[in-house]
Amino acid sequence: MNRIVLIGNGFDLSHKLKTSYNDFLFYYLKKILDSFFDILFYEGKLIELHSRSSITGVPKMETLDDLISNLNILKTKRDSNVSVKYNSHFFQEIIEVYQHEKWVDLENHYFSYLLRMSNASSNLKEDLSKLNQDFEHLKTEFENYLREVVISDKPIQNPAKFDFLLEDIPHDQLIDSKPVYPTYIENIHVLNFNYTPTFNIYANHLNSKKNTSINFIHGELNNPDNPIIFGYGDEHNEEYKKFENKKENQLFEHIKSFKYLRTSNYQDLIRFIDGNEFQVCIMGHSCGLSDRTMLKEIFEHINCKSILIYYHKWGTDTHENDYVNKTYEISRHFTDKGMMRKKVVSFDKSEAL
Incomplete structure (x- = not known):
């Protein structure tokens, strides 16, 4: 089985970068x-x-x-x-x-x-x-x-901080899983929604132990071959569908789906999720509607067997975290809500980032 790691702006914010x-x-x-x-x-x-x-x-x-x-x-x-x-x-x-x-x-x-x-x-x-x-x-x-x-040149103090991403998946985090035996992770695909290179040092360290690729799906700073994608990506919005009936192409100028065609990043993602069953790990990504087209394709894919939330915690009480709000956002990417409840790993088996 493979693992996809969604890296969002919350990851940069946790590294004290003012990227909001x-x-x-x-x-x-x-x-x-x-x-x-x-x-x-x-x-x-x-x-x-x-x-x-x-x-x-x-x-x-x-x-x-x-x-x-x-x-x-x-x-x-x-x-x-x-x-x-x-x-x-x-x-x-x-x-x-x-x-x-x-x-x-x-x-x-x-x-x-x-x-x-x-x-x-x-x-x-x-x-x-x-x-x-x-x-x-x-x-x-x-x-x-x-x-x-x-962007800072400060070195990362602990490149091995996210080595837990190399670990096998416990059977109780997967649907359609045989009991007792954990599932071995073969490949890791880091889907980086940030423009910054913050995760690079961690990805390089992970790759030294297990095959790990990093995909700057929304572009990368200082890389003209992978330009920044900045806009909106929800083709499933009912109002958006009306755009296609209007004879005005300027409506699509900042819609992400068309920007993805400038590089092979999106196709690389599709090849990865089509290739094998996978678990999704969410780190600092809001899972908001501006990325709905892509997230829906990942979450509802037949090969997606688990969605593990690494939630943000700001206090000691059980409710002082964003786990529940994150599940609300994730649910908006599912047509089949029953399938959503099967795939999302429960709070007691999730961890704070």
């Missing part, structure tokens, strides 16, 4: 406001700030809340000589979403905005062009942020 969208938004807005308070001028693709007079002192800018509060003060202060102009309604909505929810998911919000636009826009072609340009700009800025700020 909130981290990026803080960096992006601080760069804007630092420039404005320095020269009283900022002109960018998404927002412009101008002041007709000097400003005394620089306000507190230590958190994302500070930055957005400062931006709102500049925008709404009636006696101010400052002009704040959003050039992107999409970007303005992102700021508003964060204010209400204290977090933002750029990919999910893009798809939500795209759906609303496709149903309501009176000038769809022009509006889609603007939205896709704005989203592409944020993608580029996010990639630059990861490359310039986040």
